[in-house]
Amino acid sequence: MSDNSIIAGLDIGTTRVTEIIARVNAEGEIDILGVGEEPCQGFRRGLIVDIDSVSSAIEAANKRATRMAGHNIPSVFVGIPVIRVSCATSHGMTATSGDDWRVTAxxxxxxxxxxxxxxVPPDREIISVLPQEYIVDGLGGIQDPEGMTGIRLEVNAKVIMGQVAMLENIAESVERAGLKVEGRVLEPVAVAQAVLTDEQTHRGVMLIDIGGQITQVVTFYEGTPIQFLCVPLGGTHITNDIxxxxxxxxxxxxxxKHRNSLGGQNDRNNDEFIRDIIDARLREIIELIxxxxxxxxxxxxxxxxVVFAGAGSSVPGTIELACEILDLPAQIGKSRLIQAPKGIEPRNLSQVALGIIRHVAGDSRFFLAREFEPSTFRKVLSNLRGWFDGFLEDFF
Ligand SMILES: Nc1ncnc2c1ncn2[C@@H]1O[C@H](COP(=O)(O)OP(=O)(O)OP(=O)(O)O)[C@@H](O)[C@H]1O
Ligand SMILES: [Mg+2]
Structure with a gap:
């Protein structure tokens, strides 16, 4: 198996940083090799305000993940929250390049x-391009055109743009931790890969990720996001209120709060009081949505x-309030099963980091980018090899 198949996903959350290193095997299955988690500070309303503190947390999480995986990784795919993002529709076209007129990756x-x-406005940068439909020789509505026959390939896509300053602060935090940003994935798009089925995203579903300082909402319809929303409130506010x-x-x-979520007993009067406090803040979040x-x-x-994600949605009453206020059925999303080392429970892992791995693993463009642009990954490997050869020469 080549090292080209190793991917690292990084979730820089407002309360914790999680890095997951995984290998995509020959069958396209994902094997988690290493996980590193570290509490994180340095955010305000979901935005980085202390780069050093965020980068130390990334460094610590990376150290743990690489030690467990037995692999040093030079670069990561990083999650981007849907704060200050904007969206444009776009169209792309190309002639197919294969000898047999088949559409290739x-x-x-x-x-x-x-x-x-x-x-693109000067204060904005493209985060990602999400295909809505492909058109092969005029025939539209295609989701996966690879292998189809045709000479002209078109795509209708959503182009997601973020604020340059916010994206640069994220990149700077990653780089100060000694890593490179290989790619960016919108957090709720990643979470959708971890907890939603294709059927749900096609028929229409609302994903609500309650985190520490923010709650991110994305509505999927016909397989693509049709609305993004970020509410600057989350689990940290509930704890503050308590x-x-x-x-x-x-x-x-x-x-x-944690004990209460697990159904544990505090003092009976206190329990009611705490539930009321949680209920009031949760109600505010869901009413804004x-x-x-x-x-x-x-x-x-x-x-x-509605499908809930994020550790903040573990508080009692989330489902009931969502049903009542949004007038929709609601459930807590569970991460789909994945191979993990002993002692790691995939269901407890960051759904953002897991989803990034799934998203990248399912998108041949990322691997193509590694093939065509001699990646930092390979450069580091060859540098290491050079260093190792030199090291041996010193001895023999
Ligand atoms: N068992 C639990 N019961 C209740 N709340 C919990 C539980 N575990 C975690 N939380 C809360 O979840 C919140 C953190 O959620 P999560 O880890 O998804 O956030 P994050 O990814 O760090 O932040 P964000 O998504 O805002 O960037 C915290 O407020 C924490 O108190
Ligand atoms: Mg989060």
């Missing part, structure tokens, strides 16, 4: 690259209801 990459050619309400330190409030998503819900575009 290379042609798909060329068509998507062509879709990137559009006017701390203030009960006049106790944040750490103690956090412990009480309600007012912003009225159009997609009223248009009947969410028949599969």
């Amino acid at each position: 290379f042609d798909v990459k060329k068509a998507l690259d062509a879709a990137k050619v559009l006017a 701390a203030i309400g009960m006049k106790i330190p944040f750490e103690e409030a956090e412990r009480i 309600e007012s912003e998503t009225r159009e997609v819900r009223n248009s009947g575009l969410v028949p599969c209801g």
Whole structure:
């Protein structure tokens, strides 16, 4: 198996950083090799305000993951929160290049690259291009054109753009930790790969990721995101409310919140009081989502209801409040099974990091990019080889 098949996914969350290193095997299955987690500070309202503190957390998570995997990795695919993102529709076209007129992965990459050619405002940068449909020789509605016969390949795509300053702060935090950003994946798009089925994203579903400082919402319909939303509230606010309400330190409030989520008993009166505090903040979050998503819900575009993700959604009452306020069926999303080393429970891992691995593994463009642009990955490997040869020469 070549080292080209090793991928690292990095979730820089507002409360914890998780890095997962995985190998995609010959059958396209994912094997987790290493996991590293580290508590993280340095965010305000979901944005990085202290690069050093975030990069130390990334460095620590990377150290753990590489030690477990037995592999040093030079670069990571990083999750990008949907804060200040904008969206444009675009069209790309290319002639197929294969001798037998079959569409190759290379042609798909060329068509998507062509879709990137559009006017981007100076304070914005393209994060990713999400294909909506491919068109082969005029026949549209195609989801996977690879292997089809035709001479002209077109794509209708959504181009997601982010704010340059925000993206640069993320890149800088990663680079100060000694890593390179190999690619970027929108966090809720990654989470969708980890917890949603193709059927749900095609029929219509709303994914709500309640994190620490932010709650990210994306609605999928016909396989693509049709609305992104970020509410600057999350689990940290609930803990703060408990701390203030009960006049106790944040750490103690956090412990009480976790115990409450597990159905554990505190004091009966306190339990009711805590539930009321949690309920009030959760209600605020879901009501904000309600007012912003009225159009997609009223248009009947969410028949599969709401799926919750993020550790913040573990608090009691999440499902009930969502059903009541959004008037949709709701459930907690579970990460799909994946091979992991002993002692690692994939269901407890960051759904962002897992989803990034799935997203990259399922997209031949990423591997093509490694093939065609001699990657940092290979450069580091050959440098290491050079260093190792020199090291041997010193001895013999
Ligand atoms: N068992 C639990 N019960 C209740 N809340 C929990 C539990 N475990 C974690 N949380 C809460 O989940 C929140 C963190 O969620 P998560 O790890 O998904 O966030 P993050 O990815 O670090 O942040 P963000 O997504 O905002 O960038 C914290 O507020 C934490 O208190
Ligand atoms: Mg998160």
